[in-house]
Amino acid sequence: MKFVQDEFSSTIEIKKSKFIAHLVPYSCYDDLITRLKKQHPKARHFVYAYRYLNQYEQIVENSSDDGEPKGTSGRPSLAVLQGANIINSAVVIVRYFGGIKLGTGGLVKAYSDAVNQVVKEAIFENYEKLIQKTIQVSYHDFSKIKYKLQQQNIKIIDQQFDDKITLTIESTEEKLLLFETI
Numbered sequence: 001m002k003f004v005q006d007e008f009s010s011t012i013e014i015k016k017s018k019f020i021a022h023l024v025p026y027s028c029y030d031d032l033i034t035r036l037k038k039q040h041p042k043a044r045h046f047v048y049a050y051r052y053l054n055q056y057e058q059i060v061e062n063s064s065d066d067g068e069p070k071g072t073s074g075r076p077s078l079a080v081l082q083g084a085n086i087i088n089s090a091v092v093i094v095r096y097f098g099g100i101k102l103g104t105g106g107l108v109k110a111y112s113d114a115v116n117q118v119v120k121e122a123i124f125e126n127y128e129k130l131i132q133k134t135i136q137v138s139y140h141d142f143s144k145i146k147y148k149l150q151q152q153n154i155k156i157i158d159q160q161f162d163d164k165i166t167l168t169i170e171s172t173e174e175k176l177l178l179f180e181t182i
Contacts, residue, residue: 002124003088007032010118014106016098019114021091023122026052029090036094044097047111049078050090057129059087068095072107080115087127091115128172132157136164152179 009022020040024032029050036046049063061082063074077091093114102110137145142165149156149167152175158168169176 001085001087001127003086003127004122005125006123008118008122010114010121012110012114012117013098014110014113015100015102017100017102017110018096018098019110020094020096021114021118022094023089023091023115023118026050026088026090029092032090033092036092040094040096042096043094045073045093045095047073047077047093047095048090049074049081049115051078051081051086052088052090053127068107068111069104072104073111076108076112077115080112080119084119086119086124091118130170131173131176132168132170133176134166134168136166138164148179154179 004023004025007022007024007028009020011018011020013019022032022036029048033046033048036043040046045066045068047064047066047068049061051059051061054060061078063078065072065074068074073093077093081089081091093111135145145167146156149169152171154169154171154175156167157170158166160166171179
C-alpha cells in the first residue's frame, strides 16, 4: 500500500470539459474541498473519492458523484485509488462543463483518466504500520542507545528524565524487534 504526503494536481480536457484532479493526504481532504469550492466558483461538479485506514487497520472508503449521473464519476475515481493500492489519500476532481455531453461511458472514462493522470504525477511513500514502545535506559547508556535508534531509523516520540530515562519510540514491528536483538 502507498500514500501521498503532499498535494498533486493534474488537468485534462475532454470535449471542451475541463477535469482538474487534486490528490492529497486524507488529513487534508476537508480543507482541500473547501479551498477548491472557493477557487472554482463557476465549476459544475466537485467529485471526490477517498480511502484511509482507521484505528483497527480497516480500510474506510467513500466517494461522491456530486450531481453527475449515478456511478459515473465517484465510483470510477475510487476504483483507480483501489487499483493503485492507495490509502490515507483523497482525490477531488473539479469539472468545468464544456457544453458537450459525454454520456455515461464518456464520464466514467473522463473521471478515471483524470485520476490516473494525477496518480502518474504523484510521489508516493510506502505504507508501514508503525507501533510505539516504551523503553527505559540508564543515563550512562543514553547516548549509545540514541545513536543506535538513529541508525535503525527508529523515531523517538517522547523522552522523560527521572532516575532512569524513559523513551517512547516508534517504528515498524520488524525494526523494533531487530533493535531489541542489538
